[in-house]
Amino acid sequence: MSEKGFTQKRRLLSAADLTIEDVERILNTASAMKEVSTRDVKKIPPLRGKTIINCFLEPSTRTKTSFEIAGKRLSADVINISATGSSLSKGETIKDMARNLSAMKPDLVVVRSQYSGIPLRISEWIDCAVVNAGDGRHEHPTQSLLDLFTIREKKGPLDNLNISIIGDILNSRVARSNIILMKLLGANITLCGPATLLPVCDISCDNNRPAGLVVDRVTNSLKEAVTGADVVMMLRIQTERLNEKKFPNLREYSKLYGLSPETLKLAAKDPLVLHPGPINRGVEISPEVADGPWCVMLDQVTNGVAVRMAVLYLLLGGGSASNA
Amino acid sequence: MSVKRLLIKGGRVIDPASGVDGIRDVLVEKGIISIIDISIQTEDAKVLSAEGKWVVPGLVDMHVHLREPGYEYKETIETGTKSAAAGGFTSVACMANTNPVNDCAQVTEFIRNMAKSKGAVNVFPIGAITKGLKGEALADIAEMAEAGVVALSDDGKCVMNAAVMRAAIEYAGMFGLAIIEHAEDIDLKQNGVMNEGVVSTRLGLVGAPRISEDTITARDISLAEYTGGHVHFAHVSTAGAVELIRFAKQKGVKVTAEAAPHHFTLTDEAVGEYDTNAKMAPPLRESRDINAIIQGLADGTIDCIATDHAPHGIAEKEVEFDSAAFGIVGLETAVPLSLGLVRDGRLTPLRLVEVMSFNPSKILKINRGTIQPGAVADITIIDPDKEWVVEPSQFKSKGRNTPFAGWKMKGKAVATIVNGNVAYEDN
């Protein structure tokens, strides 16, 4: 396996850092890692002696735990650092913080921040590998990889699958990473949401962008988006952002964009419903759908550990999956 | 160095006020231009050779932030005016968003005194429109006018309350002062940190839409028309605002406008990968906005080039893009960036000098902006062909925040003469 791509750059900051070969390699490695998680002793030695710092500048239980478990299953020493707020408000700049982290000589730093672009900045100020665990409204590449893994597991290759992403696209880092990678793998993407939660620029016309925010269709109609969809990806409505007044109230949102079993009947045969969690039950997704056979939320969580194990493993020089 | 007589020999004198564009000698005596002629012979004068160079009325930047009082770690009147001199500016008008705010005569006097003792170029203070820049109560306009402010502005903030703005325009009119508006609707802007568009979508940054500038521009044009007062629009950044101002001028409304070199040079692509040096308010827009601004400068819709010189400390830029301060060091890169418009055939040399010296002097009603016998000897000598590379550590400004670091520039002010004295000379 060649050492080109994201392992050579020693970073996973954006979905755009990944080539098709990188994605294949990560997903294949993740399959092997998933097997580890089914064993009695869920621990293998490849990252013994490696130090991973989970630097979570924005609170997140789910992603932090997932990365922590992933690191520990590979026998790495995982240290959690959390802090909140703008670096300036604490008197220490983000650069100071990055240099301090660097001085502790970690092998890899996982960064989560409420600010777009911070993992990239930190990667410039630090010597080790860096993984973006979600930055502002920008990207969340490992979340996207676990979505791809889950879809591939259930549906096979993404080539020509109809995938609809529904909800708050504007504020969603999950959507951005997924749009980039799903297009890379040949899926047909539909974006759906109220006009106020879609990026204002017409991203469907934007065919020349290297970062590749290219989609096939944008619609305000949930029915239109779900019709014929193989995969329906529901995004979380950030109730804390409601003060931005992008729609009148949750009841109205739920009426227009809440996914119910009836709407789901319009989808292709055996549709998958994905949700990055945590869900607002009865808002973006009805309880029947959330608890129904279509919804693969818990698989996403399980696969999240496997995918993150794969990313950590590959970035820390683990070679190909067969050595796992 | 103070000399009694200064002879500038063999330069291309470009003076829009008199329509002169030709090779002339210029003799300066006691701070005043005494003779302009094809050839002047004199014995006891310091001679500055200007062959192959432009000799233009001292450039006037009607929009700078000198940061003193209150933010001396970013810039002082001393360093800011040295930066101005190095950029070819003989006069600057400084904005009121200092700490304390320049909203009363004491602060105006402080700035003028500091400028007199430490300033390398002429400093003309701009007073606040409202007390504390709060947008509520009018500042002490009459006493500031008496203390010497040349215009009023809450720059950095938009006057959001239209009734307050109306009152300001009417009241300032009594003192012949223009109101300079930072047109940016804060409700529409929300917490936007760059232009709202494809790039902000890709980067996941909150965008400030063009309409945040356009709607306030439209509002203020209505207010100016209704009151008969003078509104000047700072740092125009959108094609929509240019169109509105053009229409207002056609109708005879008393509005003027300025554009900053970064707004006609860079698009929002300059933000690249979260480069905080490309974070400004209003933000860098798109190529159609650039074209509209340049067209506006060419056809008279936009009256001036002003830099919006906004130096910051490094700690205010080496942070999250969302938290970074707005603005760039403007004074030392304005001449080459603006000369680019001449090289591209968009502006004539005369028009360039008009927008960088004559027009801002007229708007501020300061007695500058021309090279003629009897005029104050504020003169800038520009080498339009000099090539150099922008090296922020060499800035005279305390600020290092520029998106032009490493850029190869063509054209530079090589001598800046203020009141007959050489304030800056390029070695």
Ligand SMILES: [Zn+2]
């Ligand atoms: Zn401003």
